[in-house]
Amino acid sequence: xxxxxxxxxxxxxxxxxxxxxxxxxxxxxxxxxxxxxxxxxxxxxxxxxxxxxxxxxxxxxxxxxxxxxxxxxxxxxxxxxxxxxxxxxxxxxxxxxxxxxxxxxxxxxxxxxxxxxxxxxxxxxxxxxxxxxxxxxxxxxxxxxxxxxxxxxxxxxxxxxxxxxxxxxxxxxxxxxxxxxxxxxxxxxxxxxxxxxxx
Amino acid sequence: xxxxxxxxxxxxxxxxxxxxxxxxxxxxxxxxxxxxxxxxxxxxxxxxxxxxxxxxxxxxxxxxxxxxxxxxxxxxxxxxxxxxxxxxxxxxxxxxxxxxxxxxxxxxxxxxxxxxxxxxxxxxxxxxxxxxxxxxxxxxxxxxxxxxxxxxxxxxxxxxxxxxxxxxxxxxxxxxxxxxxxxxxxxxxxxxxxxxxxx
Amino acid sequence: xxxxxxxxxxxxxxxxxxxxxxxxxxxxxxxxxxxxxxxxxxxxxxxxxxxxxxxxxxxxxxxxxxxxxxxxxxxxxxxxxxxxxxxxxxxxxxxxxxxxxxxxxxxxxxxxxxxxxxxxxxxxxxxxxxxxxxxxxxxxxxxxxxxxxxxxxxxxxxxxxxxxxxxxxxxxxxxxxxxxxxxxxxxxxxxxxxxxxxx
Amino acid sequence: xxxxxxxxxxxxxxxxxxxxxxxxxxxxxxxxxxxxxxxxxxxxxxxxxxxxxxxxxxxxxxxxxxxxxxxxxxxxxxxxxxxxxxxxxxxxxxxxxxxxxxxxxxxxxxxxxxxxxxxxxxxxxxxxxxxxxxxxxxxxxxxxxxxxxxxxxxxxxxxxxxxxxxxxxxxxxxxxxxxxxxxxxxxxxxxxxxxxxxx
DNA sequence: GATGAATGAGTATTCATTCAT
DNA sequence: TATGAATGAATACTCATTCAT
Numbered sequence: 013x014x015x016x017x018x019x020x021x022x023x024x025x026x027x028x029x030x031x032x033x034x035x036x037x038x039x040x041x042x043x044x045x046x047x048x049x050x051x052x053x054x055x056x057x058x059x060x061x062x063x064x065x066x067x068x069x070x071x072x073x074x075x076x077x078x079x080x081x082x083x084x085x086x087x088x089x090x091x092x093x094x095x096x097x098x099x100x101x102x103x104x105x106x107x108x109x110x111x112x113x114x115x116x117x118x119x120x121x122x123x124x125x126x127x128x129x130x131x132x133x134x135x136x137x138x139x140x141x142x143x144x145x146x147x148x149x150x151x152x153x154x155x156x157x158x159x160x161x162x163x164x165x166x167x168x169x170x171x172x173x174x175x176x177x178x179x180x181x182x183x184x185x186x187x188x189x190x191x192x193x194x195x196x197x198x199x200x201x202x203x204x205x206x207x208x209x210x211x
Numbered sequence: 212x213x214x215x216x217x218x219x220x221x222x223x224x225x226x227x228x229x230x231x232x233x234x235x236x237x238x239x240x241x242x243x244x245x246x247x248x249x250x251x252x253x254x255x256x257x258x259x260x261x262x263x264x265x266x267x268x269x270x271x272x273x274x275x276x277x278x279x280x281x282x283x284x285x286x287x288x289x290x291x292x293x294x295x296x297x298x299x300x301x302x303x304x305x306x307x308x309x310x311x312x313x314x315x316x317x318x319x320x321x322x323x324x325x326x327x328x329x330x331x332x333x334x335x336x337x338x339x340x341x342x343x344x345x346x347x348x349x350x351x352x353x354x355x356x357x358x359x360x361x362x363x364x365x366x367x368x369x370x371x372x373x374x375x376x377x378x379x380x381x382x383x384x385x386x387x388x389x390x391x392x393x394x395x396x397x398x399x400x401x402x403x404x405x406x407x408x409x410x
Numbered sequence: 411x412x413x414x415x416x417x418x419x420x421x422x423x424x425x426x427x428x429x430x431x432x433x434x435x436x437x438x439x440x441x442x443x444x445x446x447x448x449x450x451x452x453x454x455x456x457x458x459x460x461x462x463x464x465x466x467x468x469x470x471x472x473x474x475x476x477x478x479x480x481x482x483x484x485x486x487x488x489x490x491x492x493x494x495x496x497x498x499x500x501x502x503x504x505x506x507x508x509x510x511x512x513x514x515x516x517x518x519x520x521x522x523x524x525x526x527x528x529x530x531x532x533x534x535x536x537x538x539x540x541x542x543x544x545x546x547x548x549x550x551x552x553x554x555x556x557x558x559x560x561x562x563x564x565x566x567x568x569x570x571x572x573x574x575x576x577x578x579x580x581x582x583x584x585x586x587x588x589x590x591x592x593x594x595x596x597x598x599x600x601x602x603x604x605x606x607x608x609x
Numbered sequence: 610x611x612x613x614x615x616x617x618x619x620x621x622x623x624x625x626x627x628x629x630x631x632x633x634x635x636x637x638x639x640x641x642x643x644x645x646x647x648x649x650x651x652x653x654x655x656x657x658x659x660x661x662x663x664x665x666x667x668x669x670x671x672x673x674x675x676x677x678x679x680x681x682x683x684x685x686x687x688x689x690x691x692x693x694x695x696x697x698x699x700x701x702x703x704x705x706x707x708x709x710x711x712x713x714x715x716x717x718x719x720x721x722x723x724x725x726x727x728x729x730x731x732x733x734x735x736x737x738x739x740x741x742x743x744x745x746x747x748x749x750x751x752x753x754x755x756x757x758x759x760x761x762x763x764x765x766x767x768x769x770x771x772x773x774x775x776x777x778x779x780x781x782x783x784x785x786x787x788x789x790x791x792x793x794x795x796x797x798x799x800x801x802x803x804x805x806x807x808x
Numbered sequence: 809g810a811t812g813a814a815t816g817a818g819t820a821t822t823c824a825t826t827c828a829t
Numbered sequence: 830t831a832t833g834a835a836t837g838a839a840t841a842c843t844c845a846t847t848c849a850t
Binding site: 044046047123126129132133134146150151166168169170177180184187188189190191192197198201208209 | 242243245246322325326328329330331332333338342345346349350364365367368369371372375376378379380383386387388389390391392393396397400401404407408
Binding site for chain 5: 224
């Protein structure tokens with residue numbers, strides 16, 4: 013008989029659920045989903061193994077929540093950056109700031125992006141959530157840009173492409189270290205490419 | 212006592228080892244590394260489970276070889292495309308052809324890229340091999356381009372960036388289906404961006 | 411520290427305890443003892459999981475009380491049937507009525523008999539209680555029969571055997587459906603056999 | 610991915626599978642299905658826990674095989690008893706011999722009957738197998754009786770009822786010890802009742 | 809070299825019971 | 830008394846790896 017899952021209303025419970033998600037986030041990020049076991053999550057969260065299943069249906073269900081806070085962590089800095097902008101938009105400055113933020117996010121969030129994204133393939137629900145979260149981000153950014161006077165018939169496509177580019181570059185910058193790449197020069201190239209998408 | 216790993220010299224043995232790698236390639240691609248077990252690999256390869264450990268130290272060791280054929284599968288079509296090119300290079304045509312090939316590769320190779328890439332994080336050797344393979348590809352492509360008269364001080368960076376972009380777009384194109392994206396328009400954007408990197 | 415078990419004196423408490431036993435009775439009957447968990451019992455009884463342990467030492471302790479109401483439920487209709495009888499006893503009519511009642515009881519009480527009886531083997535206390543309850547029923551029925559003028563030196567044995575037979579047949583009738591058995595004919599046989607025991 | 614279940618052909622494998630079933634049989638009989646865990650079964654069978662799942666899909670699958678050997682154990686002595694009989698059948702002697710055998714079987718097979726039967730309720734496959742096994746036994750016995758000249762339009766019903774009676778009595782005789790029952794007298798009653806069914 | 813049966817450590821999940829409120 | 834969140838021991842099952850043949 014399936015255990016009843018608590019949707020915590022009490023502050024203390026919400027806090028506990030958050031601790032579990034946070035622990036999952038950290039561990040999935042550090043060693044990946046498969047190398048993390050529920051006992052470790054519980055231990056790091058400072059709770060018993062049993063209560064994990066009071067808040068989550070199963071291990072994968074934790075992942076779904078981790079996904080949400082990942083997206084928040086990953087995009088909030090960039091969104092708030094844009095919130096502070098006023099017309100007329102200085103695209104080149106924005107692009108530079110976004111790259112700075114994105115690199116900082118990658119440094120703090122380690123491997124979580126690919127750890128999560130790779131799970132999309134084996135799990136339809138993860139995939140769906142991932143896509144849905146990407147959607148909302150893309151549309152919010154596109155909306156902001158339009159509001160700031162940057163408009164193109166293909167604004168959604170441009171934003172999405174820009175996000176892919178920022179993501180790829182930040183990952184390379186933080187994790188891969190190809191000896192023949194001058195990362196300063198590469199960054200300039202990326203900036204030029206991004207600017208070209210919005211002027 | 213650790214089993215001796217054979218480096219097969221006999222043709223029949225090489226063939227058998229290849230079958231195992233191929234089976235691993237297919238299964239990792241279809242369902243991912245963790246959802247594949249060695250018994251399945253052996254079965255699909257048409258060998259016994261025991262002999263897998265005659266050719267490979269462990270499951271991860273298969274992965275390392277899978278990585279190699281992945282890169283071959285993934286880039287050979289593109290490299291041979293370039294082999295056929297003669298100066299003067301028609302960049303726009305090349306870019307279009309490369310995208311066609313890349314999409315075809317993604318369609319055939321399913322999820323292997325991220326399945327493999329995500330393992331980099333938990334395994335230094337996988338990471339190293341991944342980077343090294345990417346390196347050789349980048350340098351070969353850059354070399355070809357230079358030979359064809361496309362030269363920039365930052366040619367390596369441009370090629371690498373272009374590869375990231377092609378990879379991102381192909382993945383999106385084949386796997387994600389964001390409803391608000393016009394993939395035809397997005398492709399045009401990608402082509403323009405790629406062309407801009409090499410003119 | 412072992413929790414004090416309350417022997418409830420307040421009416422409200424007695425009612426609550428009864429609700430728990432009733433819930434246990436229903437669930438053990440529907441799905442069996444092992445497939446029932448205490449949370450379900452509490453939920454169906456409309457109480458908290460904690461308070462269950464205010465009234466019962468453990469899950470098995472609920473079982474012991476369930477056993478009591480089972481026997482009451484199972485035999486009361488038959489006993490009251492006999493209460494209404496007056497000498498001279500019409501055995502054949504009684505036997506028919508008893509079978510009707512027994513079948514009705516089986517239909518309403520589903521699998522409880524075997525669910526409970528099978529636990530006798532792993533639990534001496536359950537076994538003892540089961541036997542003791544059977545004893546009192548047998549002796550009461552035997553007493554009634556004697557009072558009604560049906561007397562044999564082996565009246566206890568006859569009653570016990572009759573009870574076994576009624577139990578077996580009712581179970582078969584309600585749960586097993588052997589295709590080669592004509593249950594009408596079987597019932598007649600059972601009736602004849604029962605009558606033969608008391609004339 | 611579901612593990613491949615071996616259908617053992619080799620003698621050694623068959624022997625190993627049998628050991629597991631035998632261990633399951635003993636443990637289910639001694640302490641019941643739920644109080645037995647797979648590690649205990651493996652240990653008693655002298656094998657590893659893993660290999661249990663090489664021969665059986667799951668714990669319940671062991672139960673299904675245990676069921677088969679239970680029925681063999683339980684009825685073979687009685688069937689062979691009848692095999693030895695020749696017309697004209699001496700019903701009273703047969704009945705006495707059958708009771709002796711049945712009691713011996715109960716003594717050797719302990720609690721297995723109810724342990725298994727009680728599982729019928731929570732498991733349709735167990736129930737189906739149970740009924741099917743009972744069917745084949747009933748029909749075989751009925752066939753033998755007819756061959757020996759004992760014929761009734763309701764022979765199947767008579768045999769089935771007799772089996773129930775023998776089962777009930779043997780169980781009582783071996784396990785329950787009601788102080789007010791004279792088991793010798795009860796046995797005589799059972800014998801008379803059985804004889805009455807076949808003359 | 810080759811087989812595939814065997815091993816046993818490892819893991820997600822459940823649930824009777826306790827305890828802070 | 831009463832609650833229901835929390836505990837953690839227990840258990841079915843998997844799978845990389847080994848080994849007898």
